[in-house]
Amino acid sequence: MTKTIQEIKQMLANISNQDDPQIALLYADPRKGVHQLLNSWEKKMTSQINKKNNFLKRFSYERELWSKNYQFIAGVDEVGRGPLAGPVLAAAVILPKTFDAIDVIDSKQLSVKKRNELYQTIIEQAISIGIGEVDAEMIDEVNIYQATKIAMTKAINNLAPQPDTLLIDAMTLSLDIPQQSLIKGDALSNSIGAASIIAKVTRDKIMADYDIVYPGYDFKQNSGYGTSKHLAGLKKKGLTPIHRRSFKPVQDILQHHNTIKRETND
Structure with missing residues (x-):
């Protein structure tokens, strides 16, 4: 038939x-x-x-390292260097040789739905995942570049087992571990791509929680970046404890509010 x-x-x-x-x-x-x-x-x-x-x-770097008897290769990436609010957050991920999620790549190339799906897959398949977070106060104290290094180091230190080599997205760390810095590494290495997804989803969840604590800034949608709604919230409501006071748009708002306050007191 x-x-x-x-x-x-x-x-x-x-x-x-x-x-x-x-x-x-x-x-x-x-x-x-x-x-x-x-x-x-x-x-x-x-x-x-x-x-x-x-x-x-995208497993070529890992395969070369595996062939040299490195067992635990950690991909390291961060998210949140550019926002006006919230932490900079890094993730370190050690993948097994059997990892098979072929859609894993730079988190910026993925839809929210696909990122969340891959996040669960990485959680299930990874040998180890470490998270490192540095808050706005520390970012203001040491600058965002140094804060990113601190976050990455924390993420690596939170791995168990500890890695015997690192693949890092565009950064070199002062650690006594062999490492390679790869420009646009999240699109070149599955380990770094997995780290970028873990970091992005984790930080987005944090900012969604902050949206409840500090309403009016649209943190759930903008993740702390300087969107029009975020800037409007800053002008109307002022700064929150999670705003980065060393970032110029926030500095301008802070100066404006201080000027108004002084004029009111006078």
Whole structure:
């Protein structure tokens, strides 16, 4: 009995091997609708193959290190250097050789839904995950560059087991651990990409909680970045304890409010 177009569509959804004998039979089917389904299926398979190849390529640094008997390779990345409020947060992730989440890459290239899905996968598959956080007060004290280094170091120190080598996104740390600094490393290394996803999702959750504590700044949506709603909230409500007073837009608001306060007192 000849399958309907809908039945063939459902069948193709469960076929991932181009050598499957059912595919050859479908090519012999004269119906236009069947060939349209086959074209769509072929594009999907090509996309998956390319995605898998790119994933394997992003493991090239790790494979080289594994071949040199490094067992615990930590990818390290941060998020939150640019916002006006909230912490800078770093993550360090040690992945197993069997890690298979082929969509893992720089968190900025992913939708919120996909990031959250991959976050759970990384949590389940990673050998170890470490988080390091530095608050706004410390950022103001030491500057954001140094605060980022502190956050990364904290994340690494929170790993168990401790790594025997590091792959770090565009940073070098004063640690007695062999390390490579990779520019745009979150798009070159699966370990760094995984760290970027963990860091981003974790920090977004923190800022969503702050949105409840400090309403009126739209922290849940902007994660502390200087959006129009955030700046409007600053002008209307003033600073919160999580604002970075060393950042110029915040400095301007602080100076404005201090000027008004002085004039009122005079």
